[in-house]
Structures are given as C-alpha cells and as structure tokens.
Amino acid sequence: MDPLERYRPIVDDFEAFLAACRRPLPRAVRVNTIKATVERAAAVLEREGVEFERRGWNPQLFTLAEEGPGPGSTLASFHGLTYGQEEVSTVPPLVLDPEPGERVWDACAAPGGKATQLAALMDDSGTIIANDDNLGRLSALRFNAERLGATALAVTNQDARNYSLNPFGFDEFDRALVDVPCSCEGTIRKNPDTLEGWSMDHVHSVSGIQRDVLRRAVQATREGGTVVYSTCTFAPEENEAVVNEALAAEDCRLREVDIELEYAPGVTEWEGDEYDPSLERAARIYPHHNNTGGFFVAKLEVGA
Numbered sequence: 001m002d003p004l005e006r007y008r009p010i011v012d013d014f015e016a017f018l019a020a021c022r023r024p025l026p027r028a029v030r031v032n033t034i035k036a037t038v039e040r041a042a043a044v045l046e047r048e049g050v051e052f053e054r055r056g057w058n059p060q061l062f063t064l065a066e067e068g069p070g071p072g073s074t075l076a077s078f079h080g081l082t083y084g085q086e087e088v089s090t091v092p093p094l095v096l097d098p099e100p101g102e103r104v105w106d107a108c109a110a111p112g113g114k115a116t117q118l119a120a121l122m123d124d125s126g127t128i129i130a131n132d133d134n135l136g137r138l139s140a141l142r143f144n145a146e147r148l149g150a151t152a153l154a155v156t157n158q159d160a161r162n163y164s165l166n167p168f169g170f171d172e173f174d175r176a177l178v179d180v181p182c183s184c185e186g187t188i189r190k191n192p193d194t195l196e197g198w199s200m201d202h203v204h205s206v207s208g209i210q211r212d213v214l215r216r217a218v219q220a221t222r223e224g225g226t227v228v229y230s231t232c233t234f235a236p237e238e239n240e241a242v243v244n245e246a247l248a249a250e251d252c253r254l255r256e257v258d259i260e261l262e263y264a265p266g267v268t269e270w271e272g273d274e275y276d277p278s279l280e281r282a283a284r285i286y287p288h289h290n291n292t293g294g295f296f297v298a299k300l301e302v303g304a
C-alpha cells in the first residue's frame with residue numbers, strides 16, 4: 001500500500017493532496033540578506049538571464065522557471081547572494097523569529113539552510129550554535145556558511161540528545177530550532193523515490209530520536225524562550241506524538257504558528273491515540289495547499 005494512503009482520514013481534499021505529491025516541486029531560492037538586498041539579488045539574477053517569480057508571502061523567496069539553471073548553478077548562488085532552499089523549509093526559522101544578538105541553538109543543522117537563514121534574520125549578530133552529529137554533513141554546512149558570509153554561526157558536532165552547553169560559557173539558549181531527521185514523506189515532490197524502503201519500523205525508530213532531541217532543546221532553553229519543532233513528514237508518530245510527549249514531560253506550552261501560508265491544524269487524535277488539544281496550534285503544511293513540499297511546524301514556549 002502507498003504509505004500516503006494512511007493520511008486519507010486526516011488530509012482535507014485527499015485526491016488533490018495525492019495529485020500534488022506526484023507533481024515536481026517548483027525550485028526556489030532564498031535571498032541571503034547578509035550579502036544582498038532582495039532588489040540586488042533580483043538584478044543579478046535578471047542580468048544572468050535567470051527567469052524567476054517572487055513569492056508574495058515571503059519577499060525573500062523566488063521560484064525559478066522550470067527551464068534554465070538550477071538554484072545552485074547561478075552566479076548569484078556562487079557569490080552567496082542566494083541559497084537554494086525549498087520554499088516550505090524557510091518556514092521554521094520564520095516561526096522561531098530570532099532577534100539580533102540572541103543565543104540560538106540549531107540542534108540538527110546540517111547542511112545549514114535554516115542555520116544560515118537564522119543568521120540572516122539576526123543580522124548576522126549574536127550566536128547560533130549550528131550542531132549536527134554527522135561530520136560529513138557539517139563540512140557542507142561550513143562551506144555554505146562561508147559562502148553566505150554567516151559569521152554568527154559556531155559549529156559543533158554532538159549528539160543533540162545529550163548536548164552539553166558548557167563549551168560556550170552560557171547555560172541556556174534564548175531559542176532553539178529542532179529540525180529533526182525524519183521519514184521525509186513531505187519531500188516526495190523533490191525526490192520521487194523517497195518512499196522506497198519506507199517502513200513503520202523506521203518511523204518508530206526515528207521518532208525515538210526526535211523525542212529525545214526535542215526534550216533536550218526544551219531543557220536547554222531559558223524560561224520564556226521559544227523552541228520550534230519541525231519535520232518534513234506527514235506521520236503523526238513523528239509530529240504530534242513527539243510534541244505531545246514534550247508537553248507532558250517538560251515545562252512548556254504550544255503557541256499558535258503564525259505564517260501567511262495556508263495550513264491545516266495539527267491533529268489531536270490518531271489511530272486510537274489522543275494528544276493534547278493544544279496541538280491544534282501546530283501547522284501541517286500540505287503540498288496541495290500552496291504548491292510546496294510538506295512540512296510540520298510546532299512552536300513551544302518554555303516555562304510559565
């Protein structure tokens with residue numbers, strides 16, 4: 001059975017959802033505002049003859065025409081004025097909404113699309129600890145940070161489940177981004193093979209890592225600070241169930257996700273399990289809603 005069939009009971013207009021999942025994903029770039037204004041990046045792309053469209057909900061995003069160079073093959077990309085990033089993957093940093101000068105933990109950061117976006121949102125000031133347990137992927141992150149001129153990033157190579165803050169001389173973060181490894185169902189438009197090898201065993205095993213990383217992030221964030229949890233999958237076992245456990249075990253609560261894209265609320269019941277009713281405040285972004293990939297985003301506030 002197609003694993004996506006599991007979601008027939010919870011996805012609105014399921015046939016439109018399936019049809020959207022089968023269409024190729026529009027290619028997108030984010031303007032790197034550390035190095036260029038939106039107008040300057042647009043002018044450089046136009047001079048190169050690259051056709052693109054602006055996305056109204058996020059002025060820093062352009063979708064590229066189907067024909068023509070890919071997001072990583074333009075001069076604008078080479079010079080770090082733009083970064084090839086799936087449109088929907090720009091949502092979690094926007095929801096985290098960091099301020100310049102803050103201390104931010106990106107728990108699972110490689111290859112660095114969201115970490116460099118955080119740096120841009122913070123005017124490249126403050127400290128962003130970009131952590132990942134995969135050294136090879138961290139090399140890509142370092143390369144991207146250098147190309148984009150993101151100097152506020154400090155890179156660490158730890159298992160986020162038992163992360164130690166001590167090397168940095170501070171005890172807590174103001175904000176944390178928890179963009180965990182997942183079963184990647186929502187990337188099917190970009191990688192049509194992504195569901196090959198899909199199994200419930202994998203969903204359950206990855207959800208164990210997700211739970212531990214999210215709980216560590218809540219513990220490492222100051223009272224009143226914000227944690228954003230995100231995945232690119234539709235599976236409630238990796239989304240609402242993970243956040244539900246953090247809500248039960250840690251001192252935190254859910255806040256509404258505030259973005260201008262259309263989305264469905266998080267589910268509060270799934271295959272006989274019931275979740276905290278506040279999970280309706282999470283966002284399920286489906287491919288048929290905005291012609292994007294799929295994502296899940298939840299925003300938690302730590303403490304009272």
Ligand SMILES: C[S@@+](CC[C@H](N)C(=O)[O-])C[C@H]1O[C@@H](n2cnc3c(N)ncnc32)[C@H](O)[C@@H]1O
Pocket residue numbers: 107108109110111112113114115131132133134137158159160161179180181182209
């Ligand atoms: C969805 S990807 C992150 C994408 C990244 N946030 C970005 O925007 O470019 C998940 C990452 O989690 C990392 N990872 C998996 N298990 C981890 C763990 N226990 N601790 C830290 N990182 C982990 C993987 O190596 C992978 O790079």
